[in-house]
Amino acid sequence: MLSRQYQKAIEFAAKAHEGQKRKGDGVPYISHPYAVAFILYIQGCHPDIVIAGLLHDTVEDTVVTLAEIQTEFGAAVAELVGIVTEPDKSLPWEHRKKYMIETIKFARVEAKYLSCADKLHNLSSLQINFEQCGEDAWKRLSRGYAEQKWYAESMLDSLFYGLEEAELKPMFYTYERMVRDFFAR
Numbered sequence: 001m002l003s004r005q006y007q008k009a010i011e012f013a014a015k016a017h018e019g020q021k022r023k024g025d026g027v028p029y030i031s032h033p034y035a036v037a038f039i040l041y042i043q044g045c046h047p048d049i050v051i052a053g054l055l056h057d058t059v060e061d062t063v064v065t066l067a068e069i070q071t072e073f074g075a076a077v078a079e080l081v082g083i084v085t086e087p088d089k090s091l092p093w094e095h096r097k098k099y100m101i102e103t104i105k106f107a108r109v110e111a112k113y114l115s116c117a118d119k120l121h122n123l124s125s126l127q128i129n130f131e132q133c134g135e136d137a138w139k140r141l142s143r144g145y146a147e148q149k150w151y152a153e154s155m156l157d158s159l160f161y162g163l164e165e166a167e168l169k170p171m172f173y174t175y176e177r178m179v180r181d182f183f184a185r
């Protein structure tokens, strides 16, 4: 049985992202936060992190505010969502990604778990798009191969930075392997 908080977060996220589609493949947006939460759940993360996974893109991409998340799901969840939210979507891609690379580098381990699951699912989606439509997969994204490679490799370094081996979960090594394999082309 899912807890009431999980049910509530699933419905909250579904409503917030209603009608939105993923940039790369056009599938309903909600599939992404659900996949991220699923990864966090099977990696044995604390329920607050799983719930943050369900909600992680609501503040960045919908009308939902951090204050609302704090009221509905508590300060711990709101803090995690706040860490992975880009502060200003009007800034250039490079600028926003550099900010996120630095933020995640010095973030606490719970935020690194959230970010790792997010990046892992994004790269899995990109890999599937690539298998289906080859080089055209890049055209659907805001930046091409070289920039995506830079971002994935920098994020990989940030995720691992400062963590003890005991804190690393299997998904970190999965992401590492995927980045190395995918961008070795």
Ligand code: ZN
Binding pocket: 032, 056, 057, 118
């Ligand atoms: Zn995301």
